[in-house]
Amino acid sequence: MVRYFYYHVIYVGLINIMLFVPYTLIQNRFHGAVPAIVISIFLGTALAYVTISLYLKFPEMGLPEILNTYLPRTLALTLILLTTVLWFSGGMLVIYSYSRTIQQFFNPDMNPYLFSSLMIAAAIWGGTRCTRTVQFAQEIVLFACAPLILALIMKAIFSKWLSWDAIRITAGYVKTMPSFLSLAAAMFVFAGFNTLAVFNRLVPADTKIRFRWIIPVFCTLIMLISFFVPIGFHGTVGVGQYVYIWSITADSMIMEYGFIQRVLYVFLLLFTALTLMFAMNTWHSAAEFLKSCHPKHRPKTEQYPVPASNWWINASFGGLTLLYAFWADDSRNEWTSHIWLYARFSADLLAVVVFSLILLLKLRPKQQNKQTVPKSASSDS
C-alpha cells in the first residue's frame, strides 16, 4: 500500500523542528540558508525519486538484505553498522531535544531525566514491535495528529501578526552563497523516503509507488513554513535570539476561545506524538539493521510475540540515550545534531551510489533468475 509510504514522508518532514533544522537555517538566514533551501527542493526531490526507483528494483528487500546479497560480507557489515548508528542516533537526538523542550516549557522544576525516561520507555516499546505493527501505528498516530497539524499551520499562515515584509526581505537573500550546513539541514526535510530501508520489505513485487509529486509538494511546504513562519513572527533581526524557536513561535499565536489561550500547548502535544512516531520508527529500523548483521538472521515482517533480541537491542538504545542525556546540554546537542545532519546527507548520496553500482554490476547478469534473488537474500551471505 502506497499510502503508508507517504505517512513516513510527512512526519519525518515535520520532525525537522526537533533536529535544529529551522534553528540552523535561521542562524544562517543572511548567509546562505535561502539558496540552500532552493537547492534542497530540487536535490531532495531528485534524490527521493531516484532512491525510490532503486528500492523498487529490489522487491521485498530492505537495505540490509540488498547489501548482504550483493556486496562482500565485510563491506556490507560496515555499511549496515554505520546505518544502524545513524538511525539510532536520529531517534536519540529527537528524544533529547523534545524532553528539553518539555522541561523548559512545561515544568522546569521537574527532574530532567524523568521525562526523557518516560519517552525512552515508550520508544523502546514502540521500537520492539514488528515492522507491520509499526507501520500501522504510524498511520493511526498521524491521523490523530492531522487536525493539530492543520490547526497550527492555518493559525500561523493566516495570522495578521505575521509580517510578510520580514519574510520577503529574508527571501531576498537568495543570491548569497549557499552554505553546506544549511543544505544538509534543509535536505533533512526530504529524508522521509529513506524509511524504505526497512519498510521496502512490505512493498510487494511489481508495486508502483505513484503520486510521487506528494514529496516535493508537502516537503517544500513544510520547509517553507518551518523556516519562514518564525521569521514572520519575530522579524528579520529578532528571530536570531531564540533557541527554542518554534516553541516561541507557537507561543506567539493566540486562541481566543476556551480556557487555554496559548497555542504552545497544542504544539507540545503534537510533538509528543510526532517524537514518539519518529523514535519508534528509527529505533525499530536500527534494531532491524543490527539483527540482520547476524548471518543466520531471516527478517520477518509480522511477529507476535516479538523475539527477545528486539527487547535487548532497544533497551540498549534506551540506555545509550540516557547516557547521552547525561552528557549533553543545549550547545552539545546542537553540535551533535549538526554532525548528524551532515552524516545523514552524505549517507543519502552514498546510498544512491551503492545501489546504482549494485544494479549495474551485479543484477544485470542475473536478469533471468531475478525471481530467486530475494528468497536467497539472507541465507547467501
Next chain:
Amino acid sequence: MISKRKIIGVFFLLASVTLILGGCGFKDIDKRFFVVAMGIDPGTRKDLIKVTLRLAIPSSKIESGEAKTELESLEAPTIAEAIRRIKSLVDKELDFGHCRVILFGKETLENGVRESTNWFLRRRDIQMVAYVGMAEPNATDVLQLKPQSERYPGNSLILSFGSEGTESSFILTEYLFDWTRRLAETGTDGFLPVVRVDKDKNSYQIDKVAFLDKQKLRLCLNATETQLFNISAKKFRKSIISVPIENVPIVLALSSVRTHIDYSKGEIPEITLRLRATGMLEESPSKFLNGNNRVIEQKIEKAFNDQVETLLYKIRDAGVDPYGFGLHYLSTYFGDHKMWERWKSAYPTIKFHVKSRIVIEETGLVE
C-alpha cells in the same frame, strides 16, 4: 490468558511510576499565586527598579466586583531579584503562566527600555502573547485600581485589549512578541497603548498611543490621532472618521479598511499611502448636499487626507517609524544593508502623500 508474571510486572511498573511522579515538582493549584498583571517602574534610587505584581486571590465566588487581588511591589536592582524578594513576602508559589498584561511606567520608557524587556524573553513561563502597554503616570498607580466590573481577578484590563471584550478604535493592542520584534527590527519601531486610570477611579482609560524608537519614548499621540493611526496603520475596522463639512459634523462608521504603500523611485523616495475605506454614515443631516454621496465622499476624503498627512509628518519628525515604512521599503526592493543605510538618512526629510478613497456604502436606515 494474562499470566501471573505479567500482572506482577505491570504492578511494579505502576508502583515505580508513582514513585517518580512524586519528584516532578508539581504544586497544587491552591498553593499557587497567579500573577495576572505586572508593572515595571523606576525605583526611588537610580539603580533600582520597582516591580509591581498583581496577584489573584483564588475565590469560590465568581461575581462581578467580587474578584480579589493583592498588590505586591518591591524595589531591587533587577526584575529577577525583585521577584525573588517578593516570593518571601507571600505565602504561595508565584506563577506567571497567566500573566497577560505587562505595563511599563512612563518614566521607565523615558529612561530606556531594552534592559527591562530582556527578563520577559528569558522566562519561559511568560506568554509571548501577553499584552504590553505604557502606564501613565506609573504602573503601580494603574495596577492599584480594582474595577467593579471584574469577574475574574484582573480580567478588566485583559478584556480591554485584543478583540475579546471591547473593541475600541482608540485602544491599540500590542503583544509581547510583536513588541520585542519591533525593538530589534530594522525599519520599524515600537508602539504601546497608554493605560491611565479614569477620573471616576473605576475603570481604565486607554485612548492614547506612545511611540518609541529602539531606545526610549519619543512621542505620545492624543486620542483623535490615535484613532487615525489605528485606521491607517492597523487597518482597524470598527472606527469612525469624523469631519465637519460646512460646519455640519459628519461621522462615517467604517466597515472595511485597506491600505497600500507606494514608493516613488529616486534617491529620496516619496511615500504614497493609498487608503480605501468603506462605511456607513452615522451622523449626518438627512438629504445633506442633496443626498449626493459622491460629493460627501470627496469632501471627507480631502479632510481625511490632510489629517493623516499631518499625523505622518508629526511621527516622522519625532524620528520614529511605527508604520514600518522602512521595512516595507526594504521588502519592496529586496533591500540589503546598503539600502537600509540610505533609507535611514532619507527618512527625516521624506515626503508623504495620502490618497484616500472613501466609499459610503449605505446611509443607515434613513436617506
